[in-house]
Amino acid sequence: MYKKFLSTLLLVMIVNFVFSQNDYATINIYRTKAFCIGCSVKILLNDVYMTQLENGGKLELKIFNTNGTKITITDGNNYRENVTFRPRKGETYYFNAQARTPRALGFRLDRLDKPIKTKKLKPERFVSMSDVGVLDNNTTRNPDTEWTEEKLKKHWADNGSKDIEGIYEKVSTSLEYELAVLKENNEYKLIYLAGASGTSWNEGDIKATLKKTAQFGLFKANWFMLNKSFNNDIIITFKNATMSCLSENGKDKKLYIKTYPTYDEVTNDNSLTSGWKGNGTGFFISKDGLITTNYHVIKDASEIVVEFLRNGKKISLNATIVQSDKQNDLAILKIQDNSFKSFETIPYNFKTDISDVGSSVFALGYPMALTIMGKEIKFTDGKISSKTGYQGDISSYQTTTPIQPGNSGGPLFDYEGNLIGINASILRPDFADNVSYSIKSSYLKNLVDVLPFSLSLPSSKTIANKSLTEKIKILSDYVVLIKVR
Secondary structure, three states, X not given: XXXXXXXXXXXXXXXHHHHHOOOOEEEEEEOOOOOOOOOOOEEEEOOEEEEEOOXXXXXXXXXXXXXXXXXXXXXXXXXXXXXXXXXXXXXXXXXXXXXXXXXXXOEEEEEEOOOOOHHHOOHHHEEEEXXXXXXXXXXXXXXXXXXXXXXXXXXXXXXXXXXXXXXXXXXXXOOOOEEEEEEEOOEEEEEXXXXXXXXXXXXXXXXXXXXXXXXXXXXXXXXXXXXXXXXXXXXXXXXXXXXEEEEOOOOOOEEEEEEEOOOOOOOOOHHHHOOOOEEEEEEEOOOOOEEEEOHHHHOXXXXXXXXXXXXXXXXXXXXXXXXXXXXXXXXXXXXXXXXXXXXXXXXXXXXXXXXXXXXXXXXXXXXXXXXXXXXXXXXXXXEEEEOOOHHHOOOEEEEOOOOOOOOOOOEEEEOOXXXXXXXXXXXXXXXXXXXXXXXXXXXXXXXXXXXXXXXXXXXXXXXXXXXHHHHHHHHHHHXXXXXXX
């Protein structure tokens, strides 16, 4: 029990350390009162003049760019001392400017293990700076807006993100800025989210406002620097999920990569979706209106509507969740509408035996139906490339069938018209091409078996000998578009 308590305590301490760590290293340079009278001591950072350190003074340097730091003390004439090292973010370092003996040898910069006591210093001569200039130390003020990363993601999930809106992360080994682009009142703003903790920047602060030009994607920015100084000489461009910031003189280019929404987290334009949060696919597994889809499609949904064709006419009905399996990413829905008329039959066979590698398969679904791909059902085909899924998951097949966001929950058929799986996910294309995963139908049968009522799964083989185009035409009436909000 005691060992468990110590382990838990240690974990808490580690977590607290990680999440309280600043985004900079702190370097304290002292010049004690006993140094010398009339000596001029100038401080340079990476060969750039910072300040003059008076007798009894202290310079507190906050270093955001921790790739490599050179500190120089000099009198501007004969004496010069350099210290080069690689500070770590969240760490504090102490140095003391000391006169050499004899004085004719100049002075040196000694590394200390702990700070110098205040009684040896003159607090009125303390200076606080950073590698980007003088910092405003007032970190307790309120942010410029109420936006946080969590609120922004919810806003875009509910209302859709438009064109360049999203979260961008700086491509850098030093300053790890995270900024959001938000359109409000027909104006684009950059909002600070993270990367400069410990300074006067707060989550929700305005980093920049963007001024439109004749070309969309090209903006002039009113930009606030890390030290809150104002710079209106910044040009910002957006292209291929990146944001580039360039000073008007062509120097000092910064690159940011868009990290949210990702390509498979397409948020929906409200003008197209009327407030729908997203869509998936499902299919009928019973004549009286039971539908299967993925759990992640309907997770946290406050409203579920299914759309499908019947006799060439589009039907739109409400549905509710009757059973779910979070672990295997499956859910069963039930149409809740008295106008729904039961089918005479479900024209496919529910196959629970494992299909062989190399078997030809096809998928039907509604990828990105509420945004760019439209509401017509889409067909894709491929082959089973493995009997196990991601990292050897035995509940899934790996196939070469192309699927996209919105295909989730749709059926995977073999060419005899047997249902063999439920399409669930893909491996990101930057890792590998044409890798899709479908949950085996036997796991859906397990979920059906725990329903509070009995259900006979489809077993029709009426389409087995029909052509592929005929199969698609028949089965399409039993595949549904699922909309959630």
